Amino acid sequence: MRNLKFALFVFILCGISGFSQGFLKAENTKIVDEKGENVLLRGIGLGGYMLQEGYMLKVPFSGQQYVFKKHIEQLVGKEKTETFYKAWRKNHMQKRDVDSLKKWGFNSIRLPLHYNLFTLSVEEEPIKGKNTWLEEGFQLTDSLLSWCKTNKMYLILDMHAAPGGQGHDVNISDRDPSKPSLWESQANQEKLIALWQRIAQRYKEEPWIAAYDLINEPNWTFEEGKNKNGIEDVENKPLRQLLEKLTKAVREIDKNHIVIIEGNGWGNNYKSILPPWDDNMVLSFHKYWNYNDSASIQQFLDYRKQYTIPVWLGESGENSNVWFRNAIALMEKNNIGWCWWPLKKLGFNNPLEIKVNKAYQDLLDYWEGNAEKPSEQNAFEALMQLAENTKIENCIVHYDVLDAMIRQPKSGRAIRFKTNSLKQDLIIQATDYDLGTDGVAYHDTVSANYHISTGKERQSWNLGRTYRNDGVDIFKDNKGLLYVGDLEREEWLQYTLEAKEAGDYTISLKVNSENESAQISVLVNNLETTIFKILKNLKEWTWTQPHQIKLNSGKNTIRLQIKQEGFNLKSLKISK
DSSP, X not given: OHHHHHHHHHHHHXXXXXXXXXXXXXXXXXXXXXXXXXXXXXXXXXXXXXXXXXXXXXXXXXXXXXXXXXXXXXXXXXXXXXXXXXXXXXXXXXXXXXXXXXXXXXXXXXXXXXXXXXXXXXXXXXXXXXXXXXXXXXXXXXXXXXXXXXXTOEEEEEEEEOTTXXXXXXXXXXXXXXXXXXXXXXXXXHHHHHHHHHHHHHHTTOTTEEEEEOSSOOBOOOSTTSOTTSSSOSOOHHHHHHHHHHHHHHHTTOSSSEEEEEBHHHHTBOTTTOSOSOSSEEEEEEEOSSOOSGGGGHHHHHHHHHHTOOEEEEEEESSOXXXXXXXXXHHHHTTOEEEEEOSEESSSSSSEEOOOOHHHHHHHHHHHTSSOOOXXXXXXHHHHHHHHHTSGGGSEEOHHHHHHHHTGXXXXXXXXXXXXXXXXXXXXETXXXXXXXXXXXXXXXXXOOOHHHHOSOOOOSSTTOOSOOSSSOEEEOTTSOEEEOSOOTTOEEEEEEEESSOEEEXXXXXXXXXXXXXXXXXXXXXXXXXXXXXXXXXXXXXXXXXXXXXXXXXEEEEEEEEEEOOEEEXXXXXXX
């Protein structure tokens, strides 16, 4: 009996320890889990983490990471530069980041890899043709994977910077044009193949690794007289050949994981690359600054049907909340998973904004030629503070961006941006209008950038580029206080508030003005109640004379609609 009990115990224990999350698979036109159930990936890309791009750091020079690094070395030396980069990578992604992403509604992360955290460059190898392996990249990946596993989130490994660089858009891959590119060097290609084999060997049994994204955004012409970024190529033979070699190299070691391919021309030119050559493969495309209609993705829907292969929007973003909401809604309507870019940078149109400390701004001013050279100590302190600012607890969380990505694609309803509870008096900042898309929570003349589709200049939706990522133009005054400006006729803003009791109230607006005929109407619970006529040339912020309104007990909406432009709006005050 004792032996039977022991055997039963061992059987149960083995059963428990042997159970694990299954691998994702490409099955016909879907990505599925181990039960064969459809998985829609909702992800975020970690641009700026292992690989910096200049625009994310607001630098005024060429945007490759190695160029930025050289500028830092000139100020603080190599040792302190390495100290900065260690701190940057340690702080940029921590468990708390992944915990937050899970809480917000994401189920996957795309990790852009820089090859030089895993191996030396071809030029640096002490023995030609040999590969020196570095541990930092693997250790960073291991840590991120452990946090993903804890949160039951998938991790996609993306070769964002391949040896030598994979395109003429040099910022993307940290490419040095003075050296042979990936396409001009057999040694670089062999190193990339060896690196993917090394990655496959390390992670072949890790089911929370969703896929291997073999080469990010190739943008290189292989044909005479064509656009240098490969958008016009019709053969793409070298790209297909290398992707096939990479796939074969991975499959020699790892038959579990999805392999993701990207076309030429920043991932979208698949001419002569298809049909697929592996039965566990996903086709990725990238989408920026074009219309969010079926026509904008039709070629990828056609590929999916023709070749019975899942498609995945592997990278998108860098636009307004309206664009985000509409793009994600389009993807989910067509059962296409998506991954946004990036999670955090020095900028307002992403979930997390890294703050620019004054000392770092002084550095930027120096590099711009508008300030004196800082001392070595001041420059180092500026950089270390910037690295400290990358921690999630020090970032600005843009809940409006998160709302646009996660809630709004499924809901056409406006919700309050902040709690506005009215008892006797209530002041609402004009910038704190409701959360929701254009036409639901607000209306603005320009609410997104569609320059790829229109062929016109890029359009900035929030001209002040601060606080929120909607079409509403938000600025800072000379005291650093926020206000809504550049108001145009027929634009409007909506605010939701809770009144303790029904009755008569007054409303007044804090404004400054230029135009004598400026007017704004007030709609309470969708009924026009009163019209403010704004006085001319109010140079200072001034409260208007109060107007009477009626509110219900409980929830109320107030909509401010522009009848005649010529003023700026800071806040509204409602009093009993």
